[in-house]
Amino acid sequence: MGMDRETFYSPNIAIVPMDFCFPGSLPNGADKPPRRKCAVLWREQLLLAMPSIELTLLVGAYAQAGHLGNRAKANLTETVRAWREYTPRYLPLPHPSWHNNAWLAANPWFEHEVLPYLRRRVRALCR
Numbered sequence: 001m002g003m004d005r006e007t008f009y010s011p012n013i014a015i016v017p018m019d020f021c022f023p024g025s026l027p028n029g030a031d032k033p034p035r036r037k038c039a040v041l042w043r044e045q046l047l048l049a050m051p052s053i054e055l056t057l058l059v060g061a062y063a064q065a066g067h068l069g070n071r072a073k074a075n076l077t078e079t080v081r082a083w084r085e086y087t088p089r090y091l092p093l094p095h096p097s098w099h100n101n102a103w104l105a106a107n108p109w110f111e112h113e114v115l116p117y118l119r120r121r122v123r124a125l126c127r
Helices: 043-048 061-071 076-081 098-106 108-123
Strands: 057-060 089-092
Touching: 057 061, 061 076, 061 089, 076 089, 076 108, 089 108, 098 108
Parallel strands: 057 089
Antiparallel strands: none
16 A cells, blocks of 8 residues: 555544444355444444545455445456445555466556555555
8 A cells, every 4th residue: 555554554544344243254264244243343433433435445346335335346456456436435455465376467457557556555545
């Protein structure tokens, strides 16, 4: 995102998962889907407490589906490729995991198009 440690840990930045219950892992090492029963206990109240959110990074397919609903494309790659349709409010991203190194290599447009936009947007919001 191009921000220093002080900015990342400032009150202006929040990391909010889809739920606070680790759902476990699939046989391929990926996480199982978030459990709605956990999110309904707290998510809406937490988001209502942060009414001035200007940018939400939708990290991974579960977050994209949860926030975009039927506006999400058929898969993560298509949703991230269509990132301009969701800005400035949302920015769909792949999960920053070593599992996605092959995805990043197969989609060089992400590094050349999406990451520069992300860095510019974060820099503008943190002024």
